[in-house]
Amino acid sequence: MTAGRADAFEQYGDWDEDDVRVRPNPKSNRPRSKQRPEHADAIPGLVVTVDRGRATVLVADDGRPVSVDTVPGLAADRAGTRDGAGAASERVRAVTAARARELGRQRIVTGDVVDLVGDVTGAPGTLARIVRIHNRKTLLRRSADDTDQIERVIVANADRLCIVAATVDPEPRPRLIDRCIVAALDAGIEPMLLLTKTDLKAANELRALVEPLGVPIFESQRAAAPVDELRSAIAGTTTVLVGHSGVGKSTIVNLLVPNAEREVGRVNDVTGRGRHTSSSSVALPVVDARGRGGWIIDTPGVRSFGLGHVSHDSVLRGFSDLAAIADDCPRGCTHRVDAPDCELDEAVRDGRLDARGADRLESLRRLFVSLETAEDEWRS
Numbered sequence: 176m177t178a179g180r181a182d183a184f185e186q187y188g189d190w191d192e193d194d195v196r197v198r199p200n201p202k203s204n205r206p207r208s209k210q211r212p213e214h215a216d217a218i219p220g221l222v223v224t225v226d227r228g229r230a231t232v233l234v235a236d237d238g239r240p241v242s243v244d245t246v247p248g249l250a251a252d253r254a255g256t257r258d259g260a261g262a263a264s265e266r267v268r269a270v271t272a273a274r275a276r277e278l279g280r281q282r283i284v285t286g287d288v289v290d291l292v293g294d295v296t297g298a299p300g301t302l303a304r305i306v307r308i309h310n311r312k313t314l315l316r317r318s319a320d321d322t323d324q325i326e327r328v329i330v331a332n333a334d335r336l337c338i339v340a341a342t343v344d345p346e347p348r349p350r351l352i353d354r355c356i357v358a359a360l361d362a363g364i365e366p367m368l369l370l371t372k373t374d375l376k377a378a379n380e381l382r383a384l385v386e387p388l389g390v391p392i393f394e395s396q397r398a399a400a401p402v403d404e405l406r407s408a409i410a411g412t413t414t415v416l417v418g419h420s421g422v423g424k425s426t427i428v429n430l431l432v433p434n435a436e437r438e439v440g441r442v443n444d445v446t447g448r449g450r451h452t453s454s455s456s457v458a459l460p461v462v463d464a465r466g467r468g469g470w471i472i473d474t475p476g477v478r479s480f481g482l483g484h485v486s487h488d489s490v491l492r493g494f495s496d497l498a499a500i501a502d503d504c505p506r507g508c509t510h511r512v513d514a515p516d517c518e519l520d521e522a523v524r525d526g527r528l529d530a531r532g533a534d535r536l537e538s539l540r541r542l543f544v545s546l547e548t549a550e551d552e553w554r555s
């Protein structure tokens with residue numbers, strides 16, 4: 176690495192991860208275009224999976240960025256129900272790409288919007304180069320464990336995190352659900368909960384735990400999965416699915432995207448590596464009953480959420496009503512149960528927080544605890 180490249184890395188190597196931090200980040204105001212004046216002919220694409228250094232990038236034939244609006248045509252095409260006569264923006268091809276050297280160590284993840292140069296035809300055996308990663312709206316991250324400050328990026332640009340948990344078999348792990356909620360809130364991603372196997376056991380306990388947080392809850396039974404409701408919830412968004420092995424995540428993905436298996440095979444065909452060979456995250460198009468599109472991102476490799484990178488404040492910010500009250504807390508207040516003169520306790524006493532608000536506070540404090548206790552893992 177030359178000195179110049181090393182400097183460039185010093186300066187920009189981390190900007191993608193800094194990008195979604197809530198605290199002000201002086202770097203983010205720096206113009207990036209100065210560093211990357213070249214590649215004016217680059218075209219944008221959406222990274223749908225990354226496998227051993229090769230990204231599969233969807234590129235629209237009309238050169239416009241692939242968005243949720245592109246999904247209906249794309250899904251119809253892939254399902255074979257359309258003859259390819261869709262609007263221009265719906266014509267999409269998969270391009271295999273590797274990162275260009277100038278990206279330094281910046282990681283490319285599923286959900287990234289990138290700029291491509293080189294052979295972008297997507298023809299078999301071709302390889303394009305990724306020269307830029309667009310600013311990320313959100314970045315779902317985890318630490319390797321709770322003491323680790325180093326963040327691993329999981330998925331970029333997600334709007335929602337759908338936590339899939341079974342009411343039984345495997346036993347639900349409420350602390351793990353909390354951890355997922357915390358990771359989502361920290362990333363500015365809306366959490367939602369999908370409780371499966373409610374035909375085997377009712378969801379009451381888990382509901383009671385999560386409802387005060389205002390997290391939307393869906394229930395699914397063997398013969399009655401809420402496919403339409405989920406598709407509507409996903410429409411217009413990029414929704415990441417996480418869950419312990421065996422909870423029924425694949426079952427749901429296959430219901431939401433009837434050709435998902437084939438898709439996975441097809442995506443991997445593009446990389447020439449066959450199907451079912453990787454545990455990488457994959458973005459799949461979902462269309463709801465009204466024809467609106469969205470993406471789900473299945474994350475088979477995500478087994479844990481180390482929260483070493485998460486602060487109390489970033490969790491509190493997910494609760495704007497409580498955060499507004501906590502503005503009046505004593506300096507350095509931890510807002511925990513034992514915090515002296517916490518304004519949130521005062522608000523319960525003087526009625527600013529009603530019974531529901533008090534429940535919410537209790538749940539928030541439970542989330543704080545998940546920042547302070549050792550990590551739990553999804554391991555079967």
Ligand SMILES: Nc1nc2c(ncn2[C@@H]2O[C@H](COP(=O)(O)OP(=O)(O)OP(=O)(O)O)[C@@H](O)[C@H]2O)c(=O)[nH]1
Nearest residue numbers: 371372373395396397419420421422423424425426
């Ligand atoms: N009774 C019942 N069984 C379900 C339900 N959803 C899934 N299952 C069963 O649970 C088992 C696991 O389902 P999968 O969809 O493979 O679970 P997964 O979360 O993808 O697990 P991995 O494939 O190991 O990652 C299968 O035998 C499913 O048939 C449900 O709502 N009710």
Ligand SMILES: [Zn+2]
Nearest residue numbers: 504508510517
């Ligand atoms: Zn406080």
